Amino acid sequence: xxxxxxxxxxxxAAPGRPAPPDPAALDSALAWLRANEAQxxxxxxxxxxxxxxxxxxxxxxxxxxxxxHAVSVWLVLALLSPLLWAGTLVGLMARANxxxxxxxxxxxxxxxxxxxxxxxxxxVMALEMALRWRQCPNIIGAKYRGQTGVILVHGYxxxxxxxxxxxxxxxxxxxxxxxxxxxxxxxxxxxHAPVVAQAIHAMRTITGRDPxxxxxxxxxxxxxxxxxxxxxxxxGVARFITLGTPHQGTRLARLxxxxxxxxxxxxSDFLQRTRQHIDRHGLPPALAWLTPTDPLVTPASAAAxxxxxxxxxxxxxxxxxxxHNALLLRPDLMDEVLALTQALDAPAAAPAFEPAP
Numbered sequence: 001x002x003x004x005x006x007x008x009x010x011x012x013a014a015p016g017r018p019a020p021p022d023p024a025a026l027d028s029a030l031a032w033l034r035a036n037e038a039q040x041x042x043x044x045x046x047x048x049x050x051x052x053x054x055x056x057x058x059x060x061x062x063x064x065x066x067x068x069h070a071v072s073v074w075l076v077l078a079l080l081s082p083l084l085w086a087g088t089l090v091g092l093m094a095r096a097n098x099x100x101x102x103x104x105x106x107x108x109x110x111x112x113x114x115x116x117x118x119x120x121x122x123x124v125m126a127l128e129m130a131l132r133w134r135q136c137p138n139i140i141g142a143k144y145r146g147q148t149g150v151i152l153v154h155g156y157x158x159x160x161x162x163x164x165x166x167x168x169x170x171x172x173x174x175x176x177x178x179x180x181x182x183x184x185x186x187x188x189x190x191x192h193a194p195v196v197a198q199a200i201h202a203m204r205t206i207t208g209r210d211p212x213x214x215x216x217x218x219x220x221x222x223x224x225x226x227x228x229x230x231x232x233x234x235x236g237v238a239r240f241i242t243l244g245t246p247h248q249g250t251r252l253a254r255l256x257x258x259x260x261x262x263x264x265x266x267x268s269d270f271l272q273r274t275r276q277h278i279d280r281h282g283l284p285p286a287l288a289w290l291t292p293t294d295p296l297v298t299p300a301s302a303a304a305x306x307x308x309x310x311x312x313x314x315x316x317x318x319x320x321x322x323x324h325n326a327l328l329l330r331p332d333l334m335d336e337v338l339a340l341t342q343a344l345d346a347p348a349a350a351p352a353f354e355p356a357p
Contacts, residue, residue, distance in 0.1 A: 017145060017146040017208075018145060018146055018207075018208025018209065019208070020145065021145075021205050021206070021208065025205050026142060026205060026206060028205075029201070029202035029203075029205040029206050030140070030141070030202075030206065032198060032202050033138055033140060033178060033199070033202050036180055036181050036195070036198075036199070037137065037138050037160065037179075037181070039181040039183065040133055040159060040181075085121075086114055086117040086118040086121065086295065086323075087114055089117065089252070089295035089296065090110055090113050090114045090117065090293075090295050092251075092252060092295070092298065093110075093113065093293070093294065093295040093298050093300075094110055096251050096252075096298035096299045097292075097298065097299050097300055100299035100300055100301050101301050102290060102292050102299070102300040102301040102303075102304070102318060103292050103293070103294075103298075103299045103300035103301065104292040104293055104300075104321060109292070109293050109321055110293070112293060112321050112322075113293035113294075113295060113321065113322075113323055116293070116321075116322045116323035116326045117295050117323030117324060117325065117326065118323075119323075119326075120322075120323050120324075120325040120326035120328070120329055121323070121325050123325075123329065124158075124162050124325045124328055124329070125325075128161050128162060128164040128165075129158065129159050129161045129162055132161060132164055133159060133161040134161075135161075135164065136161065136163075136164040136167035136168060136171070136179075137167075138167070138177065138178045138179065139167065139170050139171050139174070139175065139176055139177045139178075140176050140177075140178055140203075140206060141176075141206070142206065144175070144176040144206065144207050145206070145207060145208055146207065146208060146209065146345070147175055147176050147207055147209065147341075147345055148176075148207065148209045148210070148211065148212060148238060148341040148342075148344040148345050149175075149176035149177060149178065149203045149206070149207045149209070149211045149212070149341070150166075150170065150175075150176070150177045150178070150211060150212045150213075150214060150337060150341055151178050151179075151180060151196075151199050151200060151203055151211050151212070151213045151214070152166055152167075152177065152178065152179040152180070152214050152215075152216075152219075153180055153182065153192075153196060153213065153214065153215040153216070153219030153220070153222050153223060154179070154180075154181075154182060154185075154216060154217075154218075154219050155185070155215075155216045155217030155218040155219050155244075156185050156186075156217055156218040156260060156264075157185055157186070158185070158216075158217075159181060160179035160180060160181045161179075162179075162216070162325075162328055163179040163216075163328065165328060165329050165334070166179070166214075166328070166334055167179055169331070169334045169335075169338065170338070173338065175338070175341065175342075176203070176206070176207055178199060178202075178203060180195060180196070180199045181195075182195055182219070182222060183195070185218060185260055186258040186259060186260050187258075187259050187260060188259055188260070188263065188270075189218065189221050189222060189225050189260055189263045189264075189270055190225045190228075190229065190270065191225075192222040192225055192226075193222070193225040193226045193228070193229035193230060194229075195222075196213070196222055196223060196225070196226035196230075197226055197229070197230040200213065200226070200236060200237060201236075204236055209238070209344070209345075210236045210237055210238040211236075211237060211238065212237065212238050212239040212241065212337065212340060212341055212344070213237050213239070213240055213241065214241045214242070214243065214337060215241070215242050215243070215245060216242075216243045216244060216245070216327060216328055217243070217244050217245055217246070217296065217297070217324065218245075218246075218260065218264065219242075219245070220242030220243070220244075220245025220247070220288075221245060221246070221247075221263070221264065221270070221271075221274075223240060223242065224247075224274040224278070225270075225274065227240075227274070227277065227278070227281075227283065228273065228274050228277040231281075231284075237284050238284070238285070238344050239284065239285050239286070239287065239340060239344075240283055240284045240285065240286040240287070240314075241286070241287045241288075241289070241337065242286075242287075242288045242289070242303075242305070243289045243327040243328070243333065244289070244290065244291060244294050244296070244297055244303055244324050244327045245288065245297070245303055246264050246296075246297045246302050246303060247271075247288065247302065247303060247304060247305050247306070248266060248271070248301070248302035248303075248304070248306070249264055249265050249266030249267060249268060249271055249302060250264055250265075250266070250296065250297045250298055250302055251266065251298045251299070252295075252296055252297075252298055253265045266302070275306065278306075278308045279308050279309040279310070280309070280310070281308075281310070281311070282308045282310045282311020282312070283305075283308055283311060283312070283314060285312060286305055286312075286314035286315070287314065287315045287316075287317060288303060288304055288305040288314055288315070288316045288317070289303075289317050289318075289319055289327065289333060290303035290304055290316065290317070290318055290319070291303075291318070291319045291320075291321060291322050291323070291324070291326075291327060292318060292321050293321040293322065293323065294323070294324045295323060295324055296324040297324065304316040319333070
């Protein structure tokens with residue numbers, strides 16, 4: 001993490017720069033972010049170690065039982081398991097996307113989705129979350145006063161390190177960026193609202209500017225939970241951005257039994273309540289990116305944000321075809337959000353959104 005030195009009087013004199021925060025408030029905000037960053041989800045590493053153990057142990061047992069002919073079959077199946085898993089998801093996606101206005105079902109699109117989801121899932125889950133979870137700290141500190149920061153919110157059964165590619169990109173240009181840990185994601189999505197609210201408050205305290213919030217998958221629904229619980233009273237975000245978020249629910253959630261999966265089913269109570277709140281109060285300027293070959297958000301059009309009854313309509317933008325986790329690795333999306341934050345630093349940036357009462 002970058003330097004946390006307190007701002008000086010010279011900082012306050014800089015033209016267009018927000019006044020320095022109270023030192024105690026600054027220390028409190030930085031302490032909360034450090035504590036949140038230090039949390040980790042043990043499941044990715046445990047899952048990886050368990051898989052490697054099974055890869056070695058089961059062939060050993062088969063050899064001990066004299067079933068040497070089965071060893072090669074087991075090894076092939078084990079090595080192909082990520083591809084088989086992604087293939088199952090892509091097959092379900094193809095069925096759900098039939099007749100959908102966004103989803104693609106052609107053979108070429110399905111093959112690209114299969115390759116994209118297999119490679120991106122291995123990179124995000126096995127490499128970044130299991131092995132590199134400590135390598136990309138938040139880019140934050142008093143020296144970023146006056147810059148528009150970004151808050152990244154991860155998805156289901158993930159961890160802040162799912163955003164490592166984004167953190168590396170922001171570190172390369174030395175701009176403020178925070179990836180939060182939601183903790184366990186199997187429970188009620190509404191329970192994540194306080195974490196998002198605290199992260200927004202901390203970023204605003206440190207930088208003096210309303211941040212851009214970006215949520216991937218369930219992370220976008222956590223942003224909706226924050227907006228319902230806190231946003232109408234504290235509309236302090238410059239942009240509201242989601243990547244592959246099941247705003248209309250996803251059919252795949254019907255196959256799971258966790259509380260969060262129930263919240264992500266089409267027409268769930270959670271989705272209906274947050275949609276009603278958005279209809280009454282509007283949204284900050286919002287952008288939803290959706291991919292036509294998303295194996296986890298089905299059908300693909302379910303990742304679009306519906307226009308509220310009041311306030312500006314969100315922008316729904318269809319990306320070139322890629323997998324669900326591949327959205328976390330796309331340089332074009334990173335660069336667009338980065339350019340947006342740089343534009344928001346200008347004194348003439350758009351005024352804060354005022355929610356309807």
